[in-house]
Amino acid sequence: xxxxxxxxxxxxxxxxxxxxxxxxxxxxxxxxxxTSTGQRRYPPAAVRFIAxxxxxxxxxxxxxxxxxxxxxxxxxxxxxxxxxALLEAQRESIERQVDQLHEDLAVLTGKxxxxxxxxxxxxxxxxxxxxxEGGTGRHLRSTA
Amino acid sequence: xxxxxxxxxxxxxxxxxxxxxxxxxxxxxxxxxxTSTGQRRYPPAAVRFIAxxxxxxxxxxxxxxxxxxxxxxxxxxxxxxxxxALLEAQRESIERQVDQLHEDLAVLTGKxxxxxxxxxxxxxxxxxxxxxEGGTGRHLRSTA
DNA sequence: GGTTGCGCTGGAGTGGACTCCAGCGCGGAG
DNA sequence: CTCCGCGCTGGAGTCCACTCCAGCGCAACC
Numbered sequence: 001x002x003x004x005x006x007x008x009x010x011x012x013x014x015x016x017x018x019x020x021x022x023x024x025x026x027x028x029x030x031x032x033x034x035t036s037t038g039q040r041r042y043p044p045a046a047v048r049f050i051a052x053x054x055x056x057x058x059x060x061x062x063x064x065x066x067x068x069x070x071x072x073x074x075x076x077x078x079x080x081x082x083x084x085a086l087l088e089a090q091r092e093s094i095e096r097q098v099d100q101l102h103e104d105l106a107v108l109t110g111k112x113x114x115x116x117x118x119x120x121x122x123x124x125x126x127x128x129x130x131x132x133e134g135g136t137g138r139h140l141r142s143t144a
Numbered sequence: 145x146x147x148x149x150x151x152x153x154x155x156x157x158x159x160x161x162x163x164x165x166x167x168x169x170x171x172x173x174x175x176x177x178x179t180s181t182g183q184r185r186y187p188p189a190a191v192r193f194i195a196x197x198x199x200x201x202x203x204x205x206x207x208x209x210x211x212x213x214x215x216x217x218x219x220x221x222x223x224x225x226x227x228x229a230l231l232e233a234q235r236e237s238i239e240r241q242v243d244q245l246h247e248d249l250a251v252l253t254g255k256x257x258x259x260x261x262x263x264x265x266x267x268x269x270x271x272x273x274x275x276x277e278g279g280t281g282r283h284l285r286s287t288a
Numbered sequence: 289g290g291t292t293g294c295g296c297t298g299g300a301g302t303g304g305a306c307t308c309c310a311g312c313g314c315g316g317a318g
Numbered sequence: 319c320t321c322c323g324c325g326c327t328g329g330a331g332t333c334c335a336c337t338c339c340a341g342c343g344c345a346a347c348c
Contacts, residue, residue, distance in 0.1 A: 006325075018307055021326085026305095037314060039325060045270075055251040058244060063305070075269020077262070084259045087252050094249050098242060100202060105238050107199040108231050115228045118221070125219020126189075150295075162337055165296085170335095181344060183295055207335070292347085301338070308331070317322085 003033065003041040013050055020050075027067045028053050059094050147177065147185040157194055164194075171211045172197050203238050 010017045023029045024040075031046035042050075056066050069086050072079040118125060154161045167173045168184075175190035186194075200210050213230050216223040262269060 016307080017325090019305090022306065025328095037325090038327095039314090052251060052255055055248040057305095059248045059252075077266065077268050080259045080263045080269075084256055084263070087256045087259070091249065091252050091256070094245055094252070098245050101238055101242050101245070104199040104203045105235065107196060108203075108235050108238070111196055112228055112231045112235070115224045115231070119224045119228070122221065124221050125224075160337080161295090163335090166336065169298095181295090182297095183344090201335095290348095292345105294344090294346105296343080297341090299339090302336085304334090306332085309329090311327090313326080314324090315322105318320090 003043045004047060006040045006042070009042045009047060009050065012047065013054060015050070015054070023050075023053065023063075026063060028063065028070055030070060056090060059090060060097065061090055061093075147187045148191060150184045150186070153186045153191060153194065156191065157198060159194070159198070167194075167197065170207060172207065172214055174214060200234060203234060204241065205234055205237075 004012070006017055006020055009015075010020060013020075015023070020029070021040075024032055029046065029050060031043060031049060033041040033043060033046075035041060053066055053070075056069070057063070061069075065086075069083060072083050072086075148156070150161055150164055153159075154164060157164075159167070164173070165184075168176055173190065173194060175187060175193060177185040177187060177190075179185060197210055197214075200213070201207070205213075209230075213227060216227050216230075
């Protein structure tokens with residue numbers, strides 16, 4: 001009844017229609033039904049599942065691993081601990097990614113501060129004065 | 145004097161030797177010098193630059209865009225504002241990524257809580273009881 | 289003074305994740 | 319009835335970022 005067509009799901013999730021079909025072929029999206037004429041229908045459970053798949057993909061889980069997760073059967077009890085463990089592993093991966101992002105952010109902000117300082121002082125860069133085809137070392141000693 | 149060989153840089157940065165060479169060909173790594181026999185030497189400035197390139201790549205900047213950044217000349221003053229702007233854009237991108245990661249994390253922890261609840265209750269999944277080739281709906285009504 | 293090992297180059301190959309297409313069927317609008 | 323738009327399928331194509339050679343040179347170690 002509340003099941004959606006592929007276009008609606010595409011708009012709702014931001015995944016392209018082709019990607020939705022491809023994911024399904026690849027075994028990442030179960031629970032998709034068909035009309036009598038063969039068109040896809042996505043019941044709410046499928047739509048919810050897609051949100052999970054998107055979270056896994058966006059956080060860097062490869063398609064093959066998502067498939068593995070999905071193949072852990074139709075929500076049967078004995079597989080829950082396994083799925084839980086996979087999600088836990090991914091959760092840890094996400095936390096590492098956040099840490100890494102913060103480190104990289106620090107690198108960028110550091111570099112940005114350097115550029116601002118140089119702009120203020122009216123200097124070229126300390127590093128990389130790599131033969132700009134005109135004349136070298138026109139920059140002065142740093143003020144600090 | 146303190147310049148490093150490619151192997152050392154590879155070990156120091158975690159980038160493979162092939163990747164270092166490829167990055168250089170692609171114009172992502174300037175400042176690399178050569179010995180009289182043609183071997184690469186990485187002075188400290190090059191090594192520092194590589195760290196920046198890594199931060200950009202890891203945070204999702206495409207190789208082409210890093211190249212663009214690098215091509216903004218050998219640290220000459222007039223390019224500093226442009227580089228600064230590019231870094232600022234990337235900084236914002238990183239912040240969006242962190243936000244997205246947190247959203248995805250919430251999806252995962254929510255799903256994990258659900259599995260834990262089901263395990264405790266000894267139930268199959270509410271969703272996705274997709275024809276596990278034996279018999280449907282052996283799960284009971286939820287206790288909550 | 290050979291052979292082992294690292295480095296170099298240019299180019300080909302790979303893996304992952306889509307993305308596009310031809311060719312067909314269905315169902316509603318005119 | 320005919321045409322348009324959407325959806326379907328299987329398969330081919332694309333893009334990106336590496337990764338892997340083959341074939342060569344230098345240098346050092348035994």
